Amino acid sequence: MSDQRRAELATFLRSRRERLTPEEVGLPRGRRRRTPGLRREEVSQLAAIGTTWYTWLEQGRDxxxxxxxLDAIARTLRLDQSEREHLFGLAGSIDPSPAAGYLPITAAIREHLDQLTPLPACVQSGRYDILAYNEPFSRLMCDLDAIPPEDRNVIWLGFTNDEWKSRMISVEQVQRLMAAKFRASMTEHLGDPSWKALLSRLQAASPEFCEYWDRHDVLRAGSQMKTYRHPQYGLLQLTSTSLWLEPGPARPRMVTFTPDNEETREKLKLLAGSPLVTV
Structure with missing residues (x-):
């Protein structure tokens, strides 16, 4: 980075830090707080990076x-998408968030998802980010509208979201398979910052993921029979089918869930017309 860009980055980070209060991030205010907003050491603690390292960034060091x-800092400072783009642009780095890595979902794809109702369906990236979904899919798993876009990831939700996990039968087995699929898929993306960022987040947030990840099991994605437990409609037996939307190693795919029996088919019709139920 040039001196000018480093100075701009330092000023931007300082301004974003000073606008946050300790209460907003779950920290006590304390009595002697002269610094507006958060302290540098508080940001570094929340982002799990060295205080000296973060201080150098705010000082415009080379x-x-x-x-x-940068991803950890952006999350800690609660930057919106425009602010994230500005941060990564100043640093001359690639934003690993899913919103920055994929083209917008077209109106045609969204209409196709809606037309699949009452079948649950979603569009996933090669990294298992949920890029779009229809209402039955959200009702089947959890209220995705209430989840930040950066957290709408099948692997992340499967290890960290209690509501999502409550819908899965044999959680430990499903999580083990998730970790194996993620490791197999990551083979083609070992140097990709977005994959590395997700891996780091999972390792920091979930001891269960670390346990399964360290087994080095691998499993390629494909059509599968799955059973979910819905709080209102009980067990639903489904088969997931993936249709790839474009060529490329990280190509997005449409995942559709079809019923395995008439009982599940009738339950899906009720599910599609019911209000969202959370646990």
Missing amino acids: IQVSAEV
Whole structure:
């Protein structure tokens, strides 16, 4: 980075830090707080990076910073998408968030998802980010509208979201398979900052993921029979089928869930017309 860009980055980080209060991030205010907003050490603690390293960034020092560190800082400072783009642009780095890595979902794809009702369906990236979904899919798993876009990821939700996990039968087995699929899929993306950032988040947030990840099991994605437990309609037996939307190693795919029996088919019709139920 040039001196001018480093200075702009330092000023931008300082301004975003100073607008946050300790209460907003779950920290006590304390008695002697002269600094407006958060302290540097508080940001570094929440982002799980070194205080000296973060201080150097705010001082405009000539240091190299990874996309994973920038992602952690952006989450800690609660930057919106425009602010994230500005941060990564100043740092000359690639934003690993799913919103930055994929083209917008077209109106035609969204209409196709809606036309599949009452079948649950979604569009996933190669990294298992949920890029779009219809109402039955959200009703089947959890209220995705209430989840930040950066957290709408099948692997992340399967290890960290209690409501999502409550819908799965044999949670431990499903999580083990998830970790194996993620490792197999990551083979083609070992240097991709978005994959590395998601891996780091999972390892920091879930001991269960770390356990299964360390087994080095691999499993390729494909059509599967799945059973879900819905709080209102009980067990639903479904088969997931993936249709790839475009060529490429990280190509998005449409995942559709079809009923395995008439009982599940009738339940899906009720599910599609019912209000959202959370646990």
